[in-house]
Amino acid sequence: MKQRIVTGVIGGAVFVLMTVLGGWYYYGLLLLLAITGFGEYARMNGLRWHHPASLIGFAGMFVVLIPWDALGLAQPNAIHTLWLLLFLLLTITVFTKNDMTIDGAALLLLGALYVGYGFHAMFEVRNADSHGLLMSCAAFGAIWASDIGAYFVGRTIGKHKLWPSISPNKTIEGSLGGVVLSMAVAVMFSFAAPDAIHLDKALMIGLVAAVAGQLGDLIQSAYKRVRGIKDTGAILPGHGGVLDRCDSWLVVFPLLVMTGLVPLS
Structure with a gap:
């Protein structure tokens, strides 16, 4: 319990500070959480972070997470992005001779969207004009x-x-x-x-x-x-x-x- 309280207090203080500071301080924290979270997700599904399918999943998560508007860049087409991620993950099933199954590819697509857009939405709210x-x-x-x-x-x-x-x-x-x-x-x-x-x-x-x-x-x-x-x-x-x-x-x-x-x- 003591360890839980200490971690909660320290982690909470850091999170509150970064939230108040906002901007790229807050985004940096969300990026760190997203990288760690997607790594956990891949590991839960039996993949190491450096597996080709995991790396494609990480890349897809980054594309969803990036604050394009804040960077002054055009937002990629959402359907095109998801389809390309799907295509790349399905390609891995071929090159690994089904060592990476279509089920595994679908799970990584799901994880990239789940983690990437979840943290992206947090940044959108904090970075709102009003x-x-x-x-x-x-x-x-x-x-x-x-x-x-x-x-x-x-x-x-x-x-x-x-x-x-x-x-x-x-x-x-x-x-x-x-x-x-x-x-x-x-x-x-x-x-x-x-x-x-x-x-x-x-x-x-x-x-x-x-x-x-x-x-x-x-x-x-x-x-x-x-x-x-x-x-x-x-x-x-x-x-x-x-x-x-x-x-x-x-x-x-x-x-x-x-x-x-x-x-x-």
């Missing part, structure tokens, strides 16, 4: 509030299992507690900056952060069960890997961007 820091703090605050609410409400009054075959400790009561606290925290940001976050939008941000964040956690739990592992990695002592800690973020931020709940301009 209230980027505030919106990032509101989103992270709502996500963390959901985790805290689900944990303490679940431990206190949780009786009905939410999804025991995937995550046996989670309860319906805890899940609902997470939703309520997440929405409450988002509303607090609305009260603090009503011109930037209207009340109705704050409620929706809290709802999306809680529901999608909990689903992101369950998705990662389900995948780890399939692979028969407890943690995606060990880079964060007491906390596991990057994907263990960022599973909610990778789902919530893309949805906040796609729904327009967090405006980018």
